[in-house]
Amino acid sequence: MQVTSRSRSPHLLVLAAVVFLAGGCGLFGDFYDTPRTLVGRAPGDIIKTEPIELQAEVPAEGWRIMYVSTDADGNLIAATGVVARPLTPPPDGGYPVVTWAHGSKGVAPECAPSRNEPFAFEGLNSLLEAGYVVAGADYEGLGPGEVHPYLVGMSEAHTVLDMARAAQQMPEVDAGADTFVWGYSQGGHAALFAHQVAGDYAPDLAVKGVVAMAPVADLPAFVRQGLSDEDLFPYTALTLADWDLVYPEADVATITTGWLDDPSVVLDGCSPDLRGLTEGRSLDSLWTADPTQVQPWADLLAANNPQPGARGIPLLIIQGGEDTLIAAGTVQAYVDAACAAGEAVDYEYVESWNHLSPILLAVPQAALWTARLEAGLPPANTCV
Structure with missing residues (x-):
């Protein structure tokens, strides 16, 4: 998705310049500089790689990579991420690939997970130990670019799927064809969109299953709740400003009372502190309209809301009842619709779990579910 600008938004022009410059400096030299043109390249093509240190408890090797993907409109873009492989001998046909979709990190280029070294996330060790190649996309705009299109489903899905393609193009990785998508929180939204578009966008990928932990399964409801909920307000503000x-x-x-005239207060940095924006006033006083009820916001939210359906790709969805960021009812509604459409869904709901619990506690279960599918066993299905 091409970042746009309007004469009415001078602060946005300044922000785009600042985050672009910030993304090109620091510890990484010119790794995040992009080619002048991507003409003649295809999604998944490797642009460049370099070794990266992993925070791994098992023998493994990792690379920071730049690869070709597409934005939500199908335009070629340069994207970045990390590929990690175990050092155990690969099986016949190569290691299966888990393409990992991360949770919210911010929207500026410097927020890219691949900029963190040693690279790690919850589940990395478990997956490497189980014999998977792990391919973690930064998403469009994180790494190279100007700003990340936050919760723009097609953009997320394309970079996540193309990350798997890229890993499979690296001979030193020994990646096989079998591919699984895992995602948490924002990454759960990305995983559900990957499930939605994989058959059309990446029919060459053998996507065997999708794991979505605490996913944003109803984007309009997620944004609406943040209009008046202190916990969700930062994510609603980030979405709308972005x-x-x-x-x-x-x-x-058109929907705020002026506090977002300078959106850099929301978009700058990777963990913006928004408490100063709301000090001394209610959240309700910040809005002049509900974006889920007025155009063009309502249509944009609907377009970026994951749509359940029967795609022949089993789903494992994990959700906690004490999650204050993702309403469990929205996840249940997605599961019900996917079941009604005929998809195989294993829905694991734990009443006492909060938003962090799935990524902290459910990785072993997700790894077993993935291994069953890799072994050719039928998927668990709580729909029946």
Whole structure:
């Protein structure tokens, strides 16, 4: 998705310049500099690689990579991420691949997970020990670029699927064809979109299953709740300020009382502190309209809401009842619709779990579920 600008938003022009410059400096030299053109390249093609240190408890090797993907409109882009492989001998046909979709990190280029060294995430060791190649996409705009299109489903899905393609193009990785998508929180949203579009966008990938932990399964409900909920407010503010920048038709001034005239207060940094924005006033006083009820916001939210369906790709969805960021009812509604469509869904709901619990506690279960599918066993199905 091409980041747009409008004469009415000078702060956005400044922000785009600042985050672009920030993304090109620091410890990584010119690794995140992109080619002048991507003409003649295809999604998944490798642009460059370099070794990266992993925070791994098992013998493994890792690379920071730049690869070709596409934005939500199908335009070629340069994206980055990390590929890790175990050092045990690969099986016949190569290691299966888990393409990992991370949770919210921010939207500026410097927020890319691949910029962190040693690279790690919950589950990395378990997957490497179980014999998987792990391919972790940064997402569009994190790493190279200007700003990440936050919770833009097609953009997320394309970079996640193309990350698997890229890993399979690296001979030193010994990656096989079998591919699984795992995602948490924002990455759960990305995983559900990958499930939705894999058959059309990446029919060459043998996507065997999708794991979505605490996913944003109902984007309009997620944004609406954040209009008045302290826990979710930062994510709603981030979504709306970000979309003002990435969608030319979206103007955040039409739904706010002026506190987002300078969106850099939300978009700058990787963990912005928004407490100062709300000090001394209620969240309700910040909005002049509900974006889920007015255009173009309502249509944009609907377009980026994952759609359940029967795609022949089993789903494992994990959700906690004490999650204050993702309403369990929205995940249940997605599961019900996927079941009604005929997809095989293993829905694991734990009443006492909060938003962090799935990624902290459910990785072994997700790894077993993935291994069953890799072994050719039928998927668990709680729909029946």
